Amino acid sequence: MSAVVAPPLPLPPGSFGLPLVGEMNHWWLDPLRFAQDRHARYGPVFRTHLLGRPCAVLLGPEANRFMLSSHMHLFSSRAGWSPTLISLIGNGLSLIDGAHHRRHRTMIMPALHATAIPRYFTLMQRLVDTHAQRWLQQGQIKLFEGFKHLSFDIATAAILGMAEGPEAHAFADSFHVFSRGLFALPAWKSQLTPYGRAWQAGTKLRASLARIIAARRAAPDDSVLGLLLAASDAEGQGFTDAELVDELLVLLWAGHDTITSLLTWVYYELLRQPDVLARARAEQARVLSGGALEPQHLKQLPQLDRILREAERLHPPAPGGFRGVVEEFAYGGYRIPAGWTVMYSSVFTHMMPELWYEPQRFDPERFAPPREEGNKPFHLIGFGAGPRVCVGLAFAQMQMRVVLSHLLQTLEFELLPNQSFRPIPVPTKMPLDGLKVFVR
């Protein structure tokens, strides 16, 4: 008797779009609408063409679990990034896989763990106070830019142990040119292209980081870098200088743009909902009762926690994530070939009416009992999930609470007229005009 051979599974439905650009123009402009439109047309698995390659998009919490946890061995994180970004950043944590990734993550984790970060509390408070006073003197600012400078100052002080001054300013300038080129098209390494400028800025940054590493090796300090220099793997080997330079570039990059984005959207929502703002302020007054913020207060701010989670849901700084497929697999009745990319979508998951009541509304109370929406794994994934969940999660959560507590107590912002809040979604979501406010 002859065996029955099952027909091969089909590829997912969808379109590869235009030659070369694929459907990049649609996704880049609005990743949520991109996913929702195609979900309505094709269902929760569809094919498209993004970042120069065929891509399968897998939608919903089960897809998130599949990609980020249960079947992550099928995927490469490195192969999910563009060649431009890889050439600039090298081998930092987000861009490595397998045993290499496990070794680095195990050595980095203790420096950013919830038990290590209270050491950065005072530094964060000092810097937010300095920046807030500067904003007050300026009278009006773009909050996105204000938060960007503040977050970068906190990142360089906490991660590198860098003091404010001319060296820090030059470093910040180079870093902003560098990060602007990360998502540029690959091109000549000339000053005329964003990629070329980023490459040259990267060369300067690498030289500065090498000097800083040498200085910290000679005189250890309490910074994240200080802890990374003391870390070792199972064989007792520490990071080499070259490994550290790449890791520091990733930590500085991943560690400030995201926080900048989320803080900006928190204020966008608070300024449009005075009752939520008033409740957040009342909570500060109750918990601090006129005194200064202390680390233990951060655990007593449920109202602020819910505001942050709701901003993460409605405005996740990254719309989702890509992986390269290393082994062909079947999902949802379709075949996804090796060499494609796959994408999970945080923006889509966070707006699913099956998971969230009136998902388009900013409603922090959805996280409070008895509703407790989003308390299931892979529903709220603004920080990713599974073994590669954001390694800076605790650091980010503390920083956002310290910054918001300080600002809620000391400053009033009022939206300026005639500005556009239209979101620019990629690479990290920001309002078109940067959220212009009067400061009082």
Ligand code: HEM
């Ligand atoms: C609001 C703030 C932040 C948000 C929303 C955020 C979001 C994310 C997300 C979504 C991922 C997972 C990407 C994926 O798997 O596809 C991630 C990973 C990562 N994040 Fe964050 N992040 C934030 C802050 C930070 C900070 C402060 C740091 C460092 C100090 C950091 C460093 C990293 C690194 C190194 C990874 C890669 C982890 C790995 O692959 O093992 N992030 N982050």
